[in-house]
Amino acid sequence: MIEAQNITFRYPGAETAALSEVSVEFPRDAISAIVGESGSGKTTLMMCLGRFIRPAQGQALYDRTDVFDIPEHAFRQRLGMVFQKLYLFPHLTVLENMTLAMRHAFGRDRRETDQEAEAMLERLGIAEILDRYPSQISGGQAQRAAIARGLLLRPDYMLLDEPTSALDARTTDAFAEWLRSLKDQTNFIVVTHDILFARRAADRGVCLMNGQIASEGPIEEALSRLHLNEK
Numbered sequence: 236m237i238e239a240q241n242i243t244f245r246y247p248g249a250e251t252a253a254l255s256e257v258s259v260e261f262p263r264d265a266i267s268a269i270v271g272e273s274g275s276g277k278t279t280l281m282m283c284l285g286r287f288i289r290p291a292q293g294q295a296l297y298d299r300t301d302v303f304d305i306p307e308h309a310f311r312q313r314l315g316m317v318f319q320k321l322y323l324f325p326h327l328t329v330l331e332n333m334t335l336a337m338r339h340a341f342g343r344d345r346r347e348t349d350q351e352a353e354a355m356l357e358r359l360g361i362a363e364i365l366d367r368y369p370s371q372i373s374g375g376q377a378q379r380a381a382i383a384r385g386l387l388l389r390p391d392y393m394l395l396d397e398p399t400s401a402l403d404a405r406t407t408d409a410f411a412e413w414l415r416s417l418k419d420q421t422n423f424i425v426v427t428h429d430i431l432f433a434r435r436a437a438d439r440g441v442c443l444m445n446g447q448i449a450s451e452g453p454i455e456e457a458l459s460r461l462h463l464n465e466k
């Protein structure tokens with residue numbers, strides 16, 4: 236399980252801490268949403284969980300081990316991340332984008348990785364974009380391709396930062412359903428400011444407010460307490 240234990244993080248030069256004594260667990264077999272207003276610390280928490288930044292106090296734990304004590308390569312394989320900016324290489328097709336990491340970082344054979352990538356796109360219902368370049372697919376398709384690429388590495392957890400920011404309401408609903416259909420593939424943690432999306436996609440919720448946990452628990456419960464706090 237991945238968890239934050241008493242994490243405090245302050246950006247250099249910032250007057251207030253972006254996260255203050257944040258403790259929260261992200262159990263397996265649930266899609267978790269991290270929600271909260273802009274600036275509440277959602278992305279910062281995700282960066283701590285993904286060991287991109289080291290908290291001044293407290294720690295992010297993966298199966299009870301400080302994420303910084305796990306060898307980088309092993310950790311990256313267990314925990315996938317899709318940032319808001321998708322980082323698909325523009326000069327490579329979707330298929331090539333998907334298999335690049337497997338071939339280079341893991342030394343896998345091209346034919347084998349191509350087959351796996353094709354099967355994954357098929358499974359995710361976007362097989363038709365296989366040979367297209369990132370400029371030839373929609374924002375929603377690019378989002379799915381980036382997630383498909385991450386899933387190929389069979390991560391234990393996958394963190395998504397604002398995956399619906401480029402999607403309209405209808406596509407967002409379909410995307411929520413799509414994520415839920417992938418629950419057998421990995422454990423998603425989704426950062427979002429979209430409450431409707433969180434409600435549709437997630438089983439559990441963590442609400443941040445000014446860098447602190449305002450509420451957490453089953454999604455409806457977590458959100459209802461957030462609304463109470465807003466009044």
Ligand SMILES: Nc1ncnc2c1ncn2[C@@H]1O[C@H](COP(=O)(O)OP(=O)(O)OP(=O)(O)O)[C@@H](O)[C@H]1O
Nearest residue numbers: 246249253271272273274275276277278279280428
């Ligand atoms: N690189 C940085 N340097 C200084 N302060 C930062 C930096 N990144 C974020 N912050 C500040 O830390 C706080 C938390 O930011 P964070 O990006 O985690 O919020 P967020 O909840 O993800 O917001 P959004 O919904 O807008 O993405 C904010 O007050 C923000 O201004």
Ligand SMILES: [Mg+2]
Nearest residue numbers: 277278279396
């Ligand atoms: Mg953010």
